[in-house]
Amino acid sequence: MSSSQQNSFSFRVYWRFIDEHAERFAPNPRMRSIVSGWLRRSDANKKMVRESARQFLEVEVPHST
Structure with missing residues (x-):
């Protein structure tokens, strides 16, 4: 996998994490x-x-899903 593909x-994955934890993060001024x-x-x-x-x-990461 190329570096640009890895970054993509x-x-x-970062945005998936934000999506999954949006309710928890939303009250935090830095994350809002x-x-x-x-x-x-x-x-x-x-x-x-x-x-x-x-x-x-x-x-x-086969064990993550």
């Missing part, structure tokens, strides 16, 4: 803008990020 997948940015994304974009992160984690 890492980016998607990050959560808001995620929530403003289109449903199609969020779906693509979730699916891509899921696929990556299945291959790279």
Whole structure:
């Protein structure tokens, strides 16, 4: 996997984490803008990020799903 592909997948895994913990992070002033940015994304974009992160984690970290 190239460095740019790795970064892309890492980016998607990051956003998956934000998505999964948005309710917990939202009250935190430092995280609020990050959560808001995620929530403003289109449903199609969020779906693509979730699916891509899921696929990556299945291959790279089989025990995580």
